[in-house]
Amino acid sequence: MVDDEEVLTGGHMDPVVRVGDTVRRMAGEWTPAVHRLLDVLAGAEITQIPRAMGVDERGREVLSYLPGRQLSNAPPDVLWSERVLVQAAQLLRRIHDASEPLVHEGSLSWRAPIREPVEVVCHNDFATYNLIERDGVLVGAIDFDYASPGPRLWDLAYLAYRIVPYVEDAYGAQDLDRDDRLSTLIDAYGTSASPAAVRACMADRLDDLRAFTLKIARRTGRRELLDHAAMYGRDAVRLRDPAVAGDIR
Incomplete structure (x- = not known):
């Protein structure tokens, strides 16, 4: 884990880390479906959800971080x-x-x-x-x-x-x-x-x-x-x- 990664609580199944204004977590064969869902929700102007931002160089999915x-x-x-x-x-x-x-x-x-x-x-x-x-x-x-x-x-x-x-x-x-x-x-x-x-x-x-x-x-x-x-x-x-x-x- 690099220095700018902060482990987040709540990842009771898979590890979740914060990197700047993004969240990184394990991707899988389900990730394209989840990102499609998030894109559809964003298109419906639902702002209270993470935005899908692809995958990083380690193959983890990248999501926007929701402060709070x-x-x-x-x-x-x-x-x-x-x-x-x-x-x-x-x-x-x-x-x-x-x-x-x-x-x-x-x-x-x-x-x-x-x-x-x-x-x-x-x-x-x-x-x-x-x-x-x-x-x-x-x-x-x-x-x-x-x-x-x-x-x-x-x-x-x-x-x-x-x-x-x-x-x-x-x-x-x-x-x-x-x-x-x-x-x-x-x-x-x-x-x-x-x-x-x-x-x-x-x-x-x-x-x-x-x-x-x-x-x-x-x-x-x-x-x-x-x-x-x-x-x-x-x-x-x-x-x-x-x-x-x-x-x-």
Whole structure:
């Protein structure tokens, strides 16, 4: 690594470094599809995303750097603010809508599986740790590497899991009205899906995430991922119990 490279946190799967006003990370056969998606989103005047800038001399993809703080690292009054909740849902909707022309481009090779019903290109990790805020305002979404075509609800449900929140390890969220926040999120995105449908999809999403996390843990030997997988399993069980779905602490 050269002297002007700064290792960034959040690269939980692949190493991510900052070089000046750019971000460098491992490229793969999925990179052309991701860059095509980012170009389409930029063409739709979505400014809160990285810009694709090709690959560097080491074969790493090059993206523009979005200044700010990961929302997951913000204090509770920012992290759980209704303004940020609404902004996140609205940004996800804009990304989904702009991505629709790509869902049937058969020449694109995605890193993550394609899921039915195919409606949009899902980010597949649209969560607080991949959202960027500045001064209490949501200003960006990053880490599109695992994007792939799928249903809108797949992304919306995972965003709800992290930002309503239903995740077990959420901090400073004890007094939040989760039923109210979920309804606000659904309305801000603009879908007719019911809260029960979102929670059901959330549980299915966590089943998938648990299996994926266990696979990565076996491959890498990272034992902390076993704790993550166990948490996803517990949260999925709670989400499937209507008596406690709105009372996860």
